Amino acid sequence: MSTFEKQPGQQKQSSSLKAVRGTRDLLPPETALWNHVESVARDVFARYGFGEIRTPIFEDTQLFARGVGEETDIVSKEMYTWEDRARAQSEKAQSLTLRPENTAGVVRAYIEHKLGERGDLQKLFYIGPQFRRERPQRGRYRQFWQIGCEVLGPVSSGAESPVRDAEVLEMLATLLDELGVRGWQLALNSVGSAEDRKRYNAALREALEPVKARMCEDNQRRAETNPLRVLDSKVPADQEIIDALPKIADFLDADSAAHFAAVRAALDACGVAYTVNPRLVRGLDYYTRTTFEFTVPDGSGLGTQNALLGGGRYDGLSEMLGGPKAPGIGFAIGEDRLILVLQEQAQANKSGAPGLDPETWGQKLDAYIAPMGVERNAAALALARELRRAGLSVEVGDGTFRLKKSFEAADKVARHIVVLGEDEVASNTATVKTFATGAQVKIAQTELQALLR
Ligand code: HAM
Numbered sequence: 121m122s123t124f125e126k127q128p129g130q131q132k133q134s135s136s137l138k139a140v141r142g143t144r145d146l147l148p149p150e151t152a153l154w155n156h157v158e159s160v161a162r163d164v165f166a167r168y169g170f171g172e173i174r175t176p177i178f179e180d181t182q183l184f185a186r187g188v189g190e191e192t193d194i195v196s197k198e199m200y201t202w203e204d205r206a207r208a209q210s211e212k213a214q215s216l217t218l219r220p221e222n223t224a225g226v227v228r229a230y231i232e233h234k235l236g237e238r239g240d241l242q243k244l245f246y247i248g249p250q251f252r253r254e255r256p257q258r259g260r261y262r263q264f265w266q267i268g269c270e271v272l273g274p275v276s277s278g279a280e281s282p283v284r285d286a287e288v289l290e291m292l293a294t295l296l297d298e299l300g301v302r303g304w305q306l307a308l309n310s311v312g313s314a315e316d317r318k319r320y321n322a323a324l325r326e327a328l329e330p331v332k333a334r335m336c337e338d339n340q341r342r343a344e345t346n347p348l349r350v351l352d353s354k355v356p357a358d359q360e361i362i363d364a365l366p367k368i369a370d371f372l373d374a375d376s377a378a379h380f381a382a383v384r385a386a387l388d389a390c391g392v393a394y395t396v397n398p399r400l401v402r403g404l405d406y407y408t409r410t411t412f413e414f415t416v417p418d419g420s421g422l423g424t425q426n427a428l429l430g431g432g433r434y435d436g437l438s439e440m441l442g443g444p445k446a447p448g449i450g451f452a453i454g455e456d457r458l459i460l461v462l463q464e465q466a467q468a469n470k471s472g473a474p475g476l477d478p479e480t481w482g483q484k485l486d487a488y489i490a491p492m493g494v495e496r497n498a499a500a501l502a503l504a505r506e507l508r509r510a511g512l513s514v515e516v517g518d519g520t521f522r523l524k525k526s527f528e529a530a531d532k533v534a535r536h537i538v539v540l541g542e543d544e545v546a547s548n549t550a551t552v553k554t555f556a557t558g559a560q561v562k563i564a565q566t567e568l569q570a571l572l573r
Contacts, residue, residue, distance in 0.1 A: 144263075161245075164295045165269065168243070171243065171245070174248070177249065183224050186441060188221065193403060194252060198254055202215075202216060204216045221452065222452065223270060223450055224406075227441055227446070227448070231443030240273060240277050241272075241273040242270075242272050252264075267458075269291075271448055272450075279448055283386060285386075286383050289306065289308075301461060305415050305416075305417070308384070309411050311402075311411050320348075320366070335355075346405075420464055420465070428453060432450075433448070488515045488517060488526075490539050491516075491517060492519065499540055517530070535556065552568070
């Protein structure tokens with residue numbers, strides 16, 4: 121019996137199937153906005169010397185356990201993990217996971233393909249879906265899209281330099297400006313070296329010990345397992361305690377403090393505004409030194425999910441994954457959230473940037489060809505082929521449509537209707553109406569392209 125046949129005792133399924141909770145379909149014309157955003161991103165990344173990387177959507181579970189960290193929310197409760205059965209005796213079952221983020225995969229690929237041996241800085245970008253089993257709400261999905269960049273390489277390539285951090289942040293400011301995102305804010309912090317974090321963790325643990333009993337259950341657990349995570353907590357009742365905890369800034373060694381100062385000085389020199397947020401430690405364990413988030417103001421369309429993007433430095437990640445020393449920095453933009461913000465802004469301000477005006481999402485085609493009678497269908501298709509190959513956008517109607525229905529259909533999708541009746545086909549002509557002006561002419565088919573352009 122195939123898996124799709126009804127199992128004994130199984131209820132008859134009469135309701136229709138829907139996209140799984142937390143996933144969604146992206147439909148035209150909205151997908152035009154997604155494509156616009158991606159093409160602006162590709163254009164900006166190219167100007168900063170980035171090349172595209174595409175890594176698999178699923179990876180060995182160990183990659184995320186070791187890279188992102190066992191104790192993080194992502195790994196401990198949000199991953200889609202399954203055991204991939206062995207298909208032959210020679211094979212072993214393997215635990216696989218849909219990627220919850222792409223940095224670990226990029227660093228795995230960097231190690232696997234020995235990109236470090238090329239000697240230069242690797243500047244990579246990606247655009248693709250990620251998967252986390254979070255509670256779905258506006259701006260938070262179980263399948264969501266990220267547009268991200270990673271800059272990494274051997275120390276000799278300058279990968280550790282604060283210039284890299286500032287360049288990535290300045291590029292993000294440029295990208296958001298070019299997309300027309302208004303009111304974005306950059307929050308910046310340094311979480312120091314792995315050593316600094318160890319000392320800070322110990323201090324946090326100590327400071328939490330006498331007060332943790334007064335905190336929520338989640339924070340009590342975090343105080344034990346991963347005290348840094350307490351700083352992410354948004355639970356209102358715990359804020360007073362959290363604000364009084366030691367600050368990471370007081371635990372940075374001289375090198376980390378100098379690095380952070382140099383990042384800020386470079387941003388000042390570029391005129392990129394930021395605020396330092398000492399609680400910004402981010403939800404992934406691989407971060408060292410610079411961490412950052414870009415947010416949008418309340419009322420920008422994101423509800424409570426106001427982090428448009430996040431990122432930071434991960435100087436030890438390659439080694440954690442068994443690779444060579446390869447300091448790096450990167451970010452990932454939540455593309456779903458970026459789209460929500462742009463839609464909200466376009467609604468508020470009808471004269472949006474190109475691609476953001478809802479009126480232009482469904483760009484009209486150059487022509488709609490209306491065959492009069494089924495005998496003209498083939499001629500209509502042949503004419504459409506000729507026009508399309510010449511670069512025009514064309515829709516073909518159907519010979520069974522009456523003239524009125526053809527006009528209505530054409531007006532919805534195209535700027536012109538090209539009527540092909542018996543007479544037109546016989547004389548290689550076409551009757552063309554331009555909807556914007558109401559002008560109607562009968563012309564030779566050879567003149568059509570010029571008229572439609
Ligand atoms: P992250 O902060 O976990 O960082 O995610 C980056 C962005 O992805 C978030 O700011 C948010 O916009 C978006 N995002 C995360 N989860 C969801 C969700 N469930 N639904 C919709 N959007 C979501 C990372 O993933 C790191 N890999 C970033 C990075 C790259 N750090 C260094 N390099």
